[in-house]
Amino acid sequence: MTHRTWSLPLLLLSCFTGVAGVMGCSEEGEGSHASPPPSVALSAERLRDFAWGEVAMDANEQFAVIAEAVPGFGGLYMDQGQAVVFLTDPNTVEKAKVMLEPVLARMLAWGRDPAVPFEMPEFRFEQGRYDWNELYRWYETIGDVFSVPGVVLRDIDETKNRIRIGVSTEEARRQVEKYVTTAGLPVEACVIENVEPVRFTSDTLRDRWWPPVAGLQVSTPRMAHSGCTLGWNANHFVLGRGFLTASHCTDTQGGTEGTTFYQSQGWLPFDFVGTEAHDAPYYTGADCPSGRRCRRSDVAFVRYDTTRTTGRLGKMAMPLARCQLPQTSCGLDIIQNTTFLYQVANSTLPSALLAGIDVDRMGRTTGQMHGPLTYTCIDTDVAGDNFHLKCQYVIATRAAGGDSGGPVFVRHGTTSNVDAVGITWGATDELAYFSLLWDGENEMGGSGAISLQ
Incomplete structure (x- = not known):
């Protein structure tokens, strides 16, 4: 727990x-x-x-x-x-x-x-x-x-x-x-x-960009022709430099088994980026409903292979387009210039997340989508297994296969600064589910365990 x-x-x-x-x-x-x-x-x-x-x-x-x-x-x-x-x-x-x-x-x-x-x-x-x-x-x-x-x-x-x-x-x-x-x-x-039962979203890939920034594709050998999204580059106070993505994007959801991650459709050596270093186990009992395995986040930490890259701390890709419903996806072209990247200004705590505020999420399948925060702190089962996630948040927008692990954030008006909020993990029709970055951090050692800047 x-x-x-x-x-x-x-x-x-x-x-x-x-x-x-x-x-x-x-x-x-x-x-x-x-x-x-x-x-x-x-x-x-x-x-x-x-x-x-x-x-x-x-x-x-x-x-x-x-x-x-x-x-x-x-x-x-x-x-x-x-x-x-x-x-x-x-x-x-x-x-x-x-x-x-x-x-x-x-x-x-x-x-x-x-x-x-x-x-x-x-x-x-x-x-x-x-x-x-x-x-x-x-x-x-x-x-x-x-x-x-x-x-x-x-x-x-x-x-x-x-x-x-x-x-x-x-x-x-x-x-x-x-x-x-x-x-x-x-x-x-x-x-x-x-x-509609909530489903994990991880089954497609997109192009490679090096060194990695938040919002781009990652994959594992198990995924073969599917993939997930790199959430946030981060420093862990013990494990060092790495990135956050969805726990279900690892080979075994919950528990650290050393899944290797790449930034390509496959597992070519020159695309190797890092190895899963922390993925909290699920728990039973206490406040977990009977017959379920529970966590408060679907977040894992992948440690970079520092001989290859350490990513770009505090940086996130900036797509050319930003969309909302009724559009179901957005353009995937990004500005491949280090001058034009989103910059993490803060890590938002849940007490600042009010239903109705505008929230963005980014994924390597549907691009940058935004919409109002529809539901706050809901407990939900996940379709197809006995996984149960507590206190999850929901945006009125679309997410699709491959968007799992993607960053969720609040923009500072029209500037390039953003507040980091969470990690996308699931979707139903016209709703995107995400775990709070704060809960993911608590499962990795408590407040202050990771830094995004």
């Missing part, structure tokens, strides 16, 4: 720990609330001073912090430039706005062109039925919903103020309805949707 590292300001550490305690599993029914201790209640001043975008916590955890300071808070997301907030009590709108404005400003600071003046988005408050504490408690209660055959994902959907459960069959839908009722959740608090 991944052990997570925290870097909260000392002043707030006891407060956040209290929040985590409140959010555990509960047998209380609808409408019941655990009374948080006084230390949990965050004042407006403390909420304003919280280092949003810098503290290591996922989307569910950050909203739990907000919910302790904004009574009745039921979710926050971006919709066509507006900040949409669910509140259970419309009489608290003015107070909520005052408290959320500095929070939103910090969240949206990541990926913003510093040369462009910041304008606070307009708030749109909508009637919410459930506060985040209720949703979080119910979300934890149904952690074993994946025991129902055909369940694909579990999520707290901040855009609907509901628990979201994805199923692949009508029989699964019927069984989940029974499961939810037995677990004590109100049926109306859950949205049960038909979704």
